[in-house]
Every structure is written in C-alpha cells, then in structure tokens.
Amino acid sequence: MAPSDAHLGEQTAQDPIKLIAIRDTALSVDEVFTAVGDDAAGGTALFVGTVRNHDGGADVDALGYSCHPSAEAEMRRIAEKVVAEYPVRALAAVHRVGDLRVGDLAVVVAVSCPHRGEAFEACRKLIDDLKHEVPIWKHQTFSDGTEEWVGAC
Numbered sequence: 001m002a003p004s005d006a007h008l009g010e011q012t013a014q015d016p017i018k019l020i021a022i023r024d025t026a027l028s029v030d031e032v033f034t035a036v037g038d039d040a041a042g043g044t045a046l047f048v049g050t051v052r053n054h055d056g057g058a059d060v061d062a063l064g065y066s067c068h069p070s071a072e073a074e075m076r077r078i079a080e081k082v083v084a085e086y087p088v089r090a091l092a093a094v095h096r097v098g099d100l101r102v103g104d105l106a107v108v109v110a111v112s113c114p115h116r117g118e119a120f121e122a123c124r125k126l127i128d129d130l131k132h133e134v135p136i137w138k139h140q141t142f143s144d145g146t147e148e149w150v151g152a153c
Helices: 029-035 071-085 116-133
Strands: 017-023 043-050 058-067 090-096 098-100 105-113 136-142 147-151
Touching: 017 029, 017 071, 029 043, 029 090, 029 105, 043 116, 058 090, 071 090, 071 116, 090 116, 105 116
Parallel strands: 017 090
Antiparallel strands: 043 105, 058 098, 058 136, 090 105, 136 147
16 A cells, blocks of 8 residues: 555556557657656657758668667667666657658657656657667668668667
8 A cells, every 4th residue: 555645646657668669660659659648747758750861961862770689679678777767657669660761750759757857858868778779770872872871789
C-alpha cells in the first residue's frame, strides 16, 4: 500500500518503455505520441528526425538506413538507461531502415515525465544516445555521384 502522503498519479508506471521498434515502413508521429500518453505526466517531449536534402555542404539525392540485428535490443538498453536516470512516465522510440526520400521520417522518439524540464532532458539523452550507440548505418548518395556511409558506432 502506498504511503498516505503519496498521490496515486505520482506512482511509478508499470513499464514506462511503451514502444521500441526498427521499421522498414513509414513512421508515425501520432503513434509515438499516443504511446507516451500518461495522465501523471506534466510534460511530453517529442523529437522527429527527417531526411534532409544536404549534408556536409553536398546535395543528397538518396539515402538508405541499415542496421545490425542487435539494433532493437540496443535501443531498449538505452531506453532502460534513460528510465533509470530520469523520472520517466512513458518512453517510445522508433527508427526507420530501408530506402528513404528527402522529407521522410527517419526516427521518432518521445518521453513523458512529471515536469517539462525532465521530459526535455530525457528526450535529448534518448535521441543522442540512440544516434551514438545503436548500430544503424546511413548510406548517402550525393548529386555529384559520390557516396558515404555514416555509422552510429
């Protein structure tokens, strides 16, 4: 039984990691936002990464993402670290693989916390660690015919 001074809405969520996925189909901001809905959260931060038409001063014509089979498990590991470090009520992260076009959604992450500052910080930690640690690689083809691979690790 909760202590008498605790509010039911402030109790820790059962499993705050609501959605972790690698997908080869279009991503949905609405799906991720809905996944992190929580009545005890006063702040929800959402980050959407899109394919841009340039990188490093060169025009991007095509882009594809590929990943190691462990990528989804690594996303979960990072999510668990964020949940341990911040008062997360709900968390979701989805990354796209395959061929994408300029403007397509590449990654969508969201975090709900009791307060906005915590939500911003947790969301920033989540996306930064995903980009640096999850084995997802980006293959870019530039308009001048050159290409490059960019890896997370």
